[in-house]
Amino acid sequence: MxxxxxxxxxxxxxxxxxxxxxxxxxxxxxxxxxxxxxxxxxxxxxxxxxxxxxxxxxxxxxxxxxxxxxxxxxxxRRASVCPACSQLYQADTFHLIRTGLSGGKGIPETVSAHPRAFITLTAPSFGPVHSRRDGRACRPRKHGRICDHGRAIGCHTHHEPHDERLGQPICPDCYDYPGAVLWQAHAGALWHRFTLAMRQELANQAGMSRRAFGKRVRVSFAKVAEYQRRGLVHFHAIIRLDGPDGPDQPPPGWADHDLLTRAVPSAAGHVALTTPPSDLGQCNLTWGDQLDIRPILLDPSAEGLSERAVAGYIAKYATKGAEASGTVDHRLSCGACGGRGRLHRTITCSHCHGNGLKPGLRLDALPVTDHARRMIRTCWDLGARPEFAPLRLRPWAHMLGFRGHFSSKSRAYSIxxxxxxxxxxxxxxxxxxxxxxxxxxxxxxxxxxxxxxxxxxxxxxxxxxxxxxxxxxxxxxxxxxxxxxxx
Structure with a gap:
C-alpha cells in the first residue's frame, strides 16, 4: 500500500x-x-x-x-521523491556514460579503444560497524571483551542482507561521529584533489612535467556518489585517457591502461585535507584503504566489466540519495528559529531549546535509524560552530553532511x-x-x-x-x- x-x-x-x-x-x-x-x-x-x-x-x-x-x-532526480522523473534522469545518465565509453551522439566510436578504468574510492573507518563478510561472522572477537563503554567489541552474527543492524556502529559511543561528518562535508573537495593528483601522478609515471603531459594526454572522467549503509559516501568513477583534443583523438601509445592503473593508487594515497582549527582538534582527511580498480572491456564475455554494465551501474546510483543509509530525503530546519521547512520537517535545535522557545518536531521523532540520527545531531551541533560555518552542515544535515554533486563529469568526457x-x-x-x-x-x-x-x-x-x-x-x-x- x-x-x-x-x-x-x-x-x-x-x-x-x-x-x-x-x-x-x-x-x-x-x-x-x-x-x-x-x-x-x-x-x-x-x-x-x-x-x-x-x-x-x-x-x-x-x-x-x-x-x-x-x-x-x-x-x-531522486527515486524516493519522484519515481517517474528519476527514471528519465537515470536513462539520460546511462546514455551520457555509455556515450563516453562506446561513442555515439557526436562522440566517435573509436573512443572505446582508449585506455579507461572503473574505480571506487571509499571513506576511511570511523569505528567498527555491523557488516556482511561472505558467510563469515560480522566481527568475530573473543567472547567477553568489551569496550570502554561496557559494550561487546565483537559481533558473531551472520547478518542477512536486509538486517537493520547493517551499517550501524558496534558501539555508538566509540564511533567518531565528528570525524565522519567532517569527512563527509569535505568529500567533494577530496574528489577534486584526487583529479588534480591523478593528472600529476600520470605525468610523474610518464617521466614528464604536468604541463608537458597535458599537451599530449587529456584525462576525462565521470563519477557518481553512492551512500553506504554506514552513512558515508564512496565514489564510483570512470577515468579515460584521450589525446589532447579529447575523445576525437587517441592518446599516445605509451599512455596505456597499465599507466592508468599504476597512477590511481598513488594519486589516491597522496590526497589529504585538514579540517579547520577547532577545540575538537584538527582531522587529517584521506581516502579509505579500500580501493577498487577494474578494467572496462569491449567483450562482455571476458573477465572484467562491460561498457553497458558500467553505464547501468553509474546510472542506477545517480537517482539514489542518502535515504539508502537510513535518513530522510528532505531538508531539516528549526521551526522555532524561523528556518526553512514546514513544521513536520523541523528539528529542535539546542539554541531554541535552551532559550525556552517552542520547539518543532524533535529529532528523536524523525523516521531515521539511530546511527543516522546521531549523524544528523552531529551536523546540527557542528554547524553552530563558526569555524565550520562555510561547510553549511545544518542545511545539509539530512544528507549527513555531504553537499557535493551526486554525479558529475569532466567537460570532454561525453555529451x-x-x-x-x-x-x-x-x-x-x-x-x-x-x-x-x-x-x-x-x-x-x-x-x-x-x-x-x-x-x-x-x-x-x-x-x-x-x-x-x-x-x-x-x-x-x-x-x-x-x-x-x-x-
Missing part, C-alpha cells in the same frame, strides 16, 4: 477524480509527465506568432483546460545532460507541430510569446493513486518494448 492509499479519504477523492468531466484531459496531462508524483501546476498562455505578418499561428491557453492549469513534470534534454524538447516540439498542423518553425520567421504563472504543485490523494497507476503502466510498456528490441 502506498503512502497515498493510507490517506483516509483517498478512495472518495479517487472517485471524484475519475467521475469529473475533465478526467480524460487530466489523465492525458499526467500521462505526458509519465506519471510524475509532484507535477508543477502552471496557468497562462503561449502563442506562436509569424514575425512577418503578425498572424498568430497557434495559441494555447490554460483557460481552455477543464482545471484551468497545465501540469508539467517536476524533474526531480551533456542539457544536450539530451534539448534533443528531447525539439522532438516534442516537432510532434506538436505535426499534431496541430503547423509549418516548420524558424527563429527568423516565428516568435513564441509565453506568459506562465506558478499555481501549485503535487496531487490530491486520489490523483496521486491514479498517477502512480499511470506511471506503472508506462514503465511496464517500456520494459516490454526493451525486451522485444533486445531479443
Amino acid at each position: 502506498s503512502k497515498h492509499e493510507r490517506h483516509p479519504d483517498w478512495m472518495t477523492d479517487l472517485a471524484r477524480v475519475i467521475n469529473a468531466p475533465g478526467y480524460p484531459r487530466w489523465r492525458a496531462m499526467v500521462t505526458a509527465t509519465s506519471g510524475c508524483a509532484h507535477p508543477i501546476h502552471l496557468s497562462g498562455e503561449s502563442a506562436v506568432v509569424d514575425t512577418g505578418t503578425g498572424e498568430i499561428l497557434h495559441l494555447y491557453t490554460t483557460d481552455d483546460e477543464p482545471s484551468g492549469r497545465l501540469l508539467i513534470a517536476c524533474g526531480n 551533456n545532460l542539457s544536450d539530451l534534454r534539448t534533443a528531447r524538447r525539439l522532438h516534442r516540439a516537432a510532434e506538436a507541430r505535426t499534431r496541430h498542423n503547423l509549418p516548420a518553425l524558424d527563429d527568423a520567421t516565428t516568435l513564441v510569446l509565453a506568459h506562465w504563472r506558478f499555481t501549485g504543485i503535487g496531487h490530491s490523494p486520489g490523483e496521486a493513486v491514479m498517477a502512480e497507476h499511470i506511471r506503472q503502466r508506462i514503465q511496464l510498456a517500456h520494459k516490454i518494448k526493451n525486451e522485444r528490441e533486445n531479443g
Whole structure:
C-alpha cells in the first residue's frame, strides 16, 4: 500500500477524480509527465506568432483546460521523491556514460579503444560497524571483551542482507561521529584533489612535467556518489585517457591502461585535507584503504566489466540519495528559529531549546535509524560552530553532511545532460507541430510569446493513486518494448 492509499479519504477523492468531466484531459496531462508524483501546476498562455505578418499561428491557453492549469513534470532526480522523473534522469545518465565509453551522439566510436578504468574510492573507518563478510561472522572477537563503554567489541552474527543492524556502529559511543561528518562535508573537495593528483601522478609515471603531459594526454572522467549503509559516501568513477583534443583523438601509445592503473593508487594515497582549527582538534582527511580498480572491456564475455554494465551501474546510483543509509530525503530546519521547512520537517535545535522557545518536531521523532540520527545531531551541533560555518552542515544535515554533486563529469568526457534534454524538447516540439498542423518553425520567421504563472504543485490523494497507476503502466510498456528490441 502506498503512502497515498493510507490517506483516509483517498478512495472518495479517487472517485471524484475519475467521475469529473475533465478526467480524460487530466489523465492525458499526467500521462505526458509519465506519471510524475509532484507535477508543477502552471496557468497562462503561449502563442506562436509569424514575425512577418503578425498572424498568430497557434495559441494555447490554460483557460481552455477543464482545471484551468497545465501540469508539467517536476524533474526531480531522486527515486524516493519522484519515481517517474528519476527514471528519465537515470536513462539520460546511462546514455551520457555509455556515450563516453562506446561513442555515439557526436562522440566517435573509436573512443572505446582508449585506455579507461572503473574505480571506487571509499571513506576511511570511523569505528567498527555491523557488516556482511561472505558467510563469515560480522566481527568475530573473543567472547567477553568489551569496550570502554561496557559494550561487546565483537559481533558473531551472520547478518542477512536486509538486517537493520547493517551499517550501524558496534558501539555508538566509540564511533567518531565528528570525524565522519567532517569527512563527509569535505568529500567533494577530496574528489577534486584526487583529479588534480591523478593528472600529476600520470605525468610523474610518464617521466614528464604536468604541463608537458597535458599537451599530449587529456584525462576525462565521470563519477557518481553512492551512500553506504554506514552513512558515508564512496565514489564510483570512470577515468579515460584521450589525446589532447579529447575523445576525437587517441592518446599516445605509451599512455596505456597499465599507466592508468599504476597512477590511481598513488594519486589516491597522496590526497589529504585538514579540517579547520577547532577545540575538537584538527582531522587529517584521506581516502579509505579500500580501493577498487577494474578494467572496462569491449567483450562482455571476458573477465572484467562491460561498457553497458558500467553505464547501468553509474546510472542506477545517480537517482539514489542518502535515504539508502537510513535518513530522510528532505531538508531539516528549526521551526522555532524561523528556518526553512514546514513544521513536520523541523528539528529542535539546542539554541531554541535552551532559550525556552517552542520547539518543532524533535529529532528523536524523525523516521531515521539511530546511527543516522546521531549523524544528523552531529551536523546540527557542528554547524553552530563558526569555524565550520562555510561547510553549511545544518542545511545539509539530512544528507549527513555531504553537499557535493551526486554525479558529475569532466567537460570532454561525453555529451551533456542539457544536450539530451534539448534533443528531447525539439522532438516534442516537432510532434506538436505535426499534431496541430503547423509549418516548420524558424527563429527568423516565428516568435513564441509565453506568459506562465506558478499555481501549485503535487496531487490530491486520489490523483496521486491514479498517477502512480499511470506511471506503472508506462514503465511496464517500456520494459516490454526493451525486451522485444533486445531479443
